[in-house]
Amino acid sequence: MMPLNGNEGIALYAQVREAIREQITSGKLKPGERLLPEEELAILMGASRMTVRRGILDLIDEGVLYRRRGVGTFIAHRHIDRHHNRLTGYFESAAEEGFVPRIEVLLREITGATLMVARALNLREDEPIVRVRTLRLADDQPLAVHDEHVSYRLYPDILDAGIETRQLWELLSERGDPVRRAVQRVEARLAEDEIARLLGVEEGAPILYKLRTVYSEDGRPVEFAICYNRGDRYSLTTTLTR
């Protein structure tokens, strides 16, 4: 472990974190081996113990390291294990997973909130909302139908903003409501007439049905989506921690 070279503009704890990560990915530190104690790392890297510690804690959070009190900090096996709980847009996901994304707008309207939508968005029933129904295609094959809802009062001009090529909440971010987290629930269902037709599957084909509420930084719900995903082409991965 060498002293850190002066990467100016990057926080020291981040440099510590990446230096340790580099030692692992380069194979100088192997799974199961013990990391040097915080104190020694601090001296070697020319940082305070608290700073080294912060870098280490980041890596523990990622599952790259683990520690046992009174014993030491160790390199975990299988640090391939990414977090799968990042909120990403359709185009981002496509870039990561390597497919060509396309979105077709099937419907856009201003209508009254159903009870389910109203509850999710913290509105009263029948309050005006913008509803956009889109078909999402991956490599030109239908993947999902989304029904997205936002409050019309909060975002009266959202329909003019190029929904064809952007995820709705990317637009919301630019309007001063940066989305920060989402809660989604999935179920298995069967395709019914219209959804089956749109997705190009038989009626009774399996559908991963997903309800997603997206919250802005300040904790307000800003978007609610009902998603019908083709069971044969769509799966969802999650990381759980104890």
Place this chain on the structure above:
Amino acid sequence: MMPLNGNEGIALYAQVREAIREQITSGKLKPGERLLPEEELAILMGASRMTVRRGILDLIDEGVLYRRRGVGTFIAHRHIDRHHNRLTGYFESAAEEGFVPRIEVLLREITGATLMVARALNLREDEPIVRVRTLRLADDQPLAVHDEHVSYRLYPDILDAGIETRQLWELLSERGDPVRRAVQRVEARLAEDEIARLLGVEEGAPILYKLRTVYSEDGRPVEFAICYNRGDRYSLTTTLTR
């Protein structure tokens, strides 16, 4: 915000965190309002700024607070928003969600790893594994069929340990491999003959199909499960963060 009373044995930052949380849940601090600056809180609560900060950061992680650089720390709306990414056992979940859990062991055997199992557990194909198939019931209604797999070499005596009433990985924890995280993938599928019969549904009924690999603290995969969940009774909730 009062000075902390001497709750001995509890870390000061945790007391800070809970004191702030209490101010929010009791309504003394309302959504959208600004929290006192770190410096002032430190003085009021009789702790150092770094300690107060740590408590605040915990709450930000939970989505209870949010902050803007150079501006302040604010109380988020809707702090109902729990993290849904906690790895819990069937009996824990039942206690939280309020149903009566029951597990019936359908099959237990020592067999060779299929390719899928071997890949997940980092073994070679045909290496001996313990396989346990269980039926999980909620309020005496079938909910899911699980096929759980662990390495026979690592846990030769796992079959003697009361799988009927315990989740497999709870036993693993007691054997010195505390489970720490899991990665699971879900898809929608249709029930086929045997699974349909076991779950008490028609063939072609929707099934939430889940593959779950559970990792121990040190990052080794310790358990791999294939789960068939009844689509009409089972849903899965996840929190995503940006």
Place this chain on the structure above:
DNA sequence: GAGTGGTCTAGACCACCCG
């Protein structure tokens, strides 16, 4: 008892945002 991580302090300087 020696070594480790867990907590905590009382400062400090900086970057950012606002009026």
Place this chain on the structure above:
DNA sequence: GGGTGGTCTAGACCACTCG
């Protein structure tokens, strides 16, 4: 320019684990 959070320091004491 004044207030905020973001980073960083150089110590300190404690709790836990292990031989």
